[in-house]
């Protein structure tokens with residue numbers, strides 16, 4: 272049996288030579304029609320589950336593990352439930368307000384319990400990196416940020432933008448390592464920004480060092496008065512519907528020798544992927560770009576290096592989040608979710624189980640994270 276690390280390296284060669292059928296062709300129209308039926312069936316199951324259908328986690332995991340390889344290998348077109356998943360949208364990011372309401376501005380106690388909140392590692396809503404032997408979630412997140420530091424070649428004195436900075440975890444960790452780095456964090460989530468503003472006046476936080484600036488706003492409209500040495504963006508581009516526009520913006524805000532590091536969920540299938548269930552209940556307009564999408568749309572930037580990170584990393588992270596989500600029920604069940612907690616809990620358990628299992632399908636070789644290093648074209 273090959274090791275976790277060897278598998279990732281071996282399968283770096285997995286090629287994407289298969290092309291999606293041309294738009295308008297018979298094959299394309301047939302795939303679209305079947306995908307609509309498939310999506311309706313999936314939604315029917317998801318809504319039955321949310322409304323109380325009892326299915327043990329083990330049965331659900333087994334069913335997904337048995338069926339997902341077939342979709343990845345033979346029917347990837349069915350994993351795109353809507354036509355918009357396949358192409359770029361008009362706006363850089365669509366439906367951002369709905370996304371904040373349904374996801375990022377949910378009760379923060381629930382999210383923070385699920386993601387973890389430690390002295391240096393604040394809630395981080397993206398994969399940990401487990402391949403260097405991390406013993407727990409907190410350490411896996413440190414290893415993840417260490418890898419970003421290496422791959423983006425962060426140097427002391429850099430002026431860095433974190434595009435979609437969450438609760439400020441990545442800036443806080445990097446500021447703790449480099450005494451002269453400066454950071455700007457961009458985020459539309461008001462509640463996550465409140466968390467960071469508290470930290471900016473907490474002497475124990477590196478966000479209070481005077482080297483962190485917060486920009487609360489939508490990436491669609493964001494404008495900056497300065498240019499950056501480095502831009503990093505972690506777990507945000509699943510919310511970006513138009514890569515070309517996003518890269519135009521990033522190219523306009525980095526210095527001539529600046530670098531951009533994009534870390535996103537990716538699929539090594541010919542087409543992008545999404546799910547009707549997550550679009551409606553968890554991440555409106557979310558999509559997982561295929562591994563070739565970034566280099567294909569990087570007209571104003573140039574992809575100089577890319578890496579595929581095996582999906583077992585996200586599988587382990589999502590498993591840890593699900594355990595923490597389950598363990599925190601007593602503390603979070605009375606918060607305001609806009610619906611009954613029992614229903615909310617079933618919805619979120621389905622999300623965490625579904626994604627966690629999909630990342631582990633085919634040993635993590637189809638659905639994982641893509642990392643892309645870009646410079647000015």
Ligand SMILES: C[S@@+](CC[C@H](N)C(=O)[O-])C[C@H]1O[C@@H](n2cnc3c(N)ncnc32)[C@H](O)[C@@H]1O
Pocket residue numbers: 364367370375394395396397434435436437438440457458459460463488489490491504505506507510
């Ligand atoms: C999955 S989280 C990742 C957060 C952080 N980078 C991390 O790794 O923990 C995505 C982040 O992007 C932010 N975001 C999503 N859409 C946005 C938009 N249109 N404008 C600004 N921020 C946005 C969310 O509020 C959230 O903080």
